[in-house]
Amino acid sequence: MLWLLGTALRARGPVFGFPPQVLPWPPSLANFATVWETMPLPRFFANTLLLAASGVVLNLVLCAMAAYPLARMEFPGRRLIAGLLLSTLMLPGHVGLIVNFVTLLRLRLIDTYAGVILPGAVSVFGIFLLRQAFLTVPGELEDAARIDGASEWTIWWRVMLPVIKPALGVLALFEFVAVWNSFLWPLIVLKSPEKYPLAVGLLYLSGLFAHNTRAVAAGAVMMTLPIIAVFLFTQRFFMRGLTVGALR
Amino acid sequence: MVSARGQRAVRPRSRLRRRQWRAAAAAYLFLAPALILLGVFTFYPVVFGTALSLYDYDVISPPRFAGTAHFRALWGDRFLWLALGNSLKFLLVVPVLQALSIGLAVAVNVPLRGITWFRAAYYLPVVTSMVVAGLMWRWLYEQDGLLNFLLTRAGLLERPFAWLGHPDLALYAVMFVTLWKGLGYYMVIYLAGLQGIPPEFEDAALVDGASRWQVFRLVTLPLLRPSILLASTISAIAALKVFEEVYVMTGGGPMFRTYTMFFYIFDKGFQQLDLGYAAALAMVLAVAVLAFSALNFRLFREGGWTYH
Numbered sequence: 399m400l401w402l403l404g405t406a407l408r409a410r411g412p413v414f415g416f417p418p419q420v421l422p423w424p425p426s427l428a429n430f431a432t433v434w435e436t437m438p439l440p441r442f443f444a445n446t447l448l449l450a451a452s453g454v455v456l457n458l459v460l461c462a463m464a465a466y467p468l469a470r471m472e473f474p475g476r477r478l479i480a481g482l483l484l485s486t487l488m489l490p491g492h493v494g495l496i497v498n499f500v501t502l503l504r505l506r507l508i509d510t511y512a513g514v515i516l517p518g519a520v521s522v523f524g525i526f527l528l529r530q531a532f533l534t535v536p537g538e539l540e541d542a543a544r545i546d547g548a549s550e551w552t553i554w555w556r557v558m559l560p561v562i563k564p565a566l567g568v569l570a571l572f573e574f575v576a577v578w579n580s581f582l583w584p585l586i587v588l589k590s591p592e593k594y595p596l597a598v599g600l601l602y603l604s605g606l607f608a609h610n611t612r613a614v615a616a617g618a619v620m621m622t623l624p625i626i627a628v629f630l631f632t633q634r635f636f637m638r639g640l641t642v643g644a645l646r
Numbered sequence: 647m648v649s650a651r652g653q654r655a656v657r658p659r660s661r662l663r664r665r666q667w668r669a670a671a672a673a674y675l676f677l678a679p680a681l682i683l684l685g686v687f688t689f690y691p692v693v694f695g696t697a698l699s700l701y702d703y704d705v706i707s708p709p710r711f712a713g714t715a716h717f718r719a720l721w722g723d724r725f726l727w728l729a730l731g732n733s734l735k736f737l738l739v740v741p742v743l744q745a746l747s748i749g750l751a752v753a754v755n756v757p758l759r760g761i762t763w764f765r766a767a768y769y770l771p772v773v774t775s776m777v778v779a780g781l782m783w784r785w786l787y788e789q790d791g792l793l794n795f796l797l798t799r800a801g802l803l804e805r806p807f808a809w810l811g812h813p814d815l816a817l818y819a820v821m822f823v824t825l826w827k828g829l830g831y832y833m834v835i836y837l838a839g840l841q842g843i844p845p846e847f848e849d850a851a852l853v854d855g856a857s858r859w860q861v862f863r864l865v866t867l868p869l870l871r872p873s874i875l876l877a878s879t880i881s882a883i884a885a886l887k888v889f890e891e892v893y894v895m896t897g898g899g900p901m902f903r904t905y906t907m908f909f910y911i912f913d914k915g916f917q918q919l920d921l922g923y924a925a926a927l928a929m930v931l932a933v934a935v936l937a938f939s940a941l942n943f944r945l946f947r948e949g950g951w952t953y954h
Contacts, residue, residue: 460679460680460683461680463676463677463679463680464676464677464679464680464681466676467672467673467674467676467677468677471669471672471673472669473669473670473673473674474670475670476673479677479681482689483684486684486688486689487939488936488939488940489688489689489692490692490928490931490932490935490936490939492887492908492911492928492931492932492935493691493692493695493925493928493929493932494687494688494691494692494695495911495912495915495928496691496695496698496911496915496921496924496925496928497690497691497694497695497698497925498687498691499915499916499921500694500698500703500705500921501686501687501690501691501694503705516683516687517683517687519683520679520680520683520684522684522688525680550672550676554676575773578775579773579774579775579776579777581775581776581777581890582889582890582893582912586916596775597775597777598777600777600778600781601777601781601894604781614781615781615785618777618778618781618782621775621777621778622774622775622778625773625774625775626770626773626774629766629769629770629773630766633762633765633766633769634762636769636772636773636834637762637765637766637769637834637837
């Protein structure tokens, strides 16, 4: 147990200087300064932020929209749609990799952020997560709004969404981590290095600056710190065993 | 007169129908964006992917029908068997990962102060990017890396060597990173499973004079079965589809010893731009994965969403 903890910590240690000593003394921030000035890291950082932000917002809005009728409305085809959504868990996602590339090519979305974001803009996991949340909203709230003459849209926006804020928060969190770390799809879609997010950019730099391990390591730290910060404040949500996230 | 009576009977029904129709329209308006996106990027690929595997397509020239040529070529494709073999070998990580995760979950399932920080520490690799983790481990595995330094210092290794450059060990070195990164994730699944077991069961067995190990083996483990099945299928599917670790750390080498199925698909599709053949390869992997995902789907329907 301690050995594994040690591995986790040790593995993050060497990024400060390698190979000879594990803990360089005195520690220096010079590497970070060099990286920040000479490499397009701020650019990659901004790209990642943009991708993560738009991915999170799109997922929240679209999943909440799709989940609402599935939880609170009676309409023909509801069961069919719920079944279809569930069946996506069985679909071979990797086939989508090739076909989506062709689709984006036809839509002329290769090398655009839209191409990176759109295929992941709705997650079935998110729809079901929010559907569960909508189911718990008391009916009286909805009835009261309906008597006041509110439209479905108003009920969704003013009544429902405020109540399910905690679930929205959980989805935002998971989506943020997923987009921040996503690597394969941006690697396929983006062709110009100046558009790379950190995950792709870092690997690109590690190829270009193979001799300067420290600089790349400093970049790796920059990429990981925000995630660790977010994680430490929100770890109780991750510890609840949200296993469905892996099924995408 | 007849028509008037008929109209009276029809009018409320048609009003009702219109209201139903409007409700359905509202529902579908809410669903539309999600359904369109899922249709284009999730459902359509399955259909089109099958079709694509029957074509030659290199992005530049228009697709040309190839019939079953790709599938016939698969039999004689040396790289396919190589990649498939490596991917199947990668399944070895599943039992080890599950056993270690169960052990870890049991170990951290104690009501101690500060135990949540231990759990968080184990979970940290899960939220770390595979690029960062892979680069880190690449350095650790190097000939003058920390791992060799520690092993030689401890006298366990005579001469340092590059782990990822060793033809027989590279795949296992990559598997170890998968293990390291996945441990916390499966620990959480098992932790949820463990906390669903009423403590009376284990207490009763202890009172009856069973040893700790007997309690674990005969009471806890059978009760964990649903979690074990779920976690094993998830990790088996992930193992068959392993890619990022390989891409970041070895690039399929040395001598194709870490060249996995997914890596082959990526190579064919996006480096060589032979998308038709890549689609055929994807079908092969889909069949391999299907057995596991079907099981997963069944478990999922029975067990419901594991969100508490």
